[in-house]
Amino acid sequence: MRTAGRAITPFILLYGAYVTLFGVLSPGGGFPGGIIMASGVILILVTHGSDEIKALVENIEWLDTFGALAFLVVGLTGLFIGGAYFTNIWPRSPAMLVILDVVVALKVFAGTVALFVYFFKLEVIPSSTE
Amino acid sequence: MKGKHRSKNILTLGLLCLIAVLIISGLRLEHQDKRDSPLHRYYVETYEDAGSINLVETILLNYRAYDTFGEVMVLYIAIAGILILGEDKKKGDVT
Amino acid sequence: MNIAILVILVGLYGLTNNDNAIKLMMSLSVMGTGVILLFVTVGYIPGGEAPLMTGPVSTVDPLPHSVMITFIVINLATTALGLAMILQLFKGYGSVNISEYFGGEEEL
The missing domain is CATH 1.20.5 (Single alpha-helices involved in coiled-coils or other helix-helix interfaces)
Structure with missing residues (x-):
């Protein structure tokens, strides 16, 4: 199980990145790509659970905050350049969609991994039974 | 009962x-029959302005990016609420 | 379409006839699945393909699909928040039975 997790995880991450980056040309996009990447990290968390990976993943909430703020910043850029919120800065070019895709994928990835880290760390002992 | x-x-x-x-x-x-709906025709005819051939992505991130921003904020607030809920482990006496 | 309504109603039945809080969250999730099915069915146009404009093809309505992507993520957030609240309640009360949260009476 550990060997399989170690072998599969890079490919899952690569596939998530592919789904994210090629979301403008094929089925996919930021949300599925982020979830796929998060599933890879969760797989290696479940199979290994070593302290290094936990320490690496523990402070992933800042990436969550970064994703939300970056989405806001892209929208405000459209507001200042194009005159309306989320205006397409480069007309007829998918650059803005790719940027927003990557931001959304990072956000969903960080959020899901933070959720799972939180649920893993819990110790549930009802206080009334003590 | x-x-x-x-x-x-x-x-x-x-x-x-x-x-x-x-x-x-x-x-x-x-x-x-939704084929003649003006909204559907609008999306199908003007998708080239966004530069993508994936109509779902185009709607999600270009026409309705404000909705997507609200959704991202919902996810962020939910995760922040969950992390806040787990904070006060010391005073777990609810009643 | 009717199958989607049936799935929603199965979720509603589970929502009304359960005392277990975790089962309530599962019922809510089932209801969300039914809503997704209903919206995607409403957006179907006969003879339509997936909304990828690789040429002059007739596609299905792309708007319900994008709305449903939003809904999936919000469903995930709702379920996660509810489960975290149930965990904290379980820490306090030692039970996931919702009738015990109101003083242990049988009357709803």
Whole structure:
């Protein structure tokens, strides 16, 4: 199980990145790509659970905050350049969609991994039974 | 015990009425032809302005990016709420 | 379409006839699945393909699909928040039975 997790995880991450980056040309996009990447990290968390990976993943909430703020910043850029919120800065070019895709994928990835880290760390002992 | 049975009977009756209403309205929705809807035509004709051939992505991130921003904020606030809920482990005495 | 309504009603039945809080969250999730099915069915146009404009093809309505992507993520957030709240309640009360949260009475 550990060997399989170690072998599969890079490919899952690569596939998530592919789904994210090629979301403008094929089925996919930021949300599925982020979830796929998060599933890879969760797989290696479940199979290994070593302290290094936990320490690496523990402070992933800042990436969550970064994703939300970056989405806001892209929208405000459209507001200042194009005159309306989320205006397409480069007309007829998918650059803005790719940027927003990557931001959304990072956000969903960080959020899901933070959720799972939180649920893993819990110790549930009802206080009334003590 | 008796009051619980009565409330469950009322709930079941309400469920049956809801089934009837939903199925009737659903059958009416099924017979509409949405090919001539102006919204659908607008999306299909102007998708080139965004530069992507994936219409779902185009709607999600270009036409309705403000909705997507709200959704991202919902996810962020939910995760922040979960992390805040796990904070006060020391004073876990709820009652 | 009717199957989607049936799935929603199965979720509603589970929502009304359960005392277990975790089962309530599962019922809510089932209801969300039914809503997704209903919206995607409403957006179907006969003869339509997936909304990828690789040429002059007739596609299905792309708007319900994008709305449903939003809904999936919000469903995930709702379920996660509810489960975290149930965990904290379980820490306090030692039970996931919702009738015990109101003083242990049988009457709803």
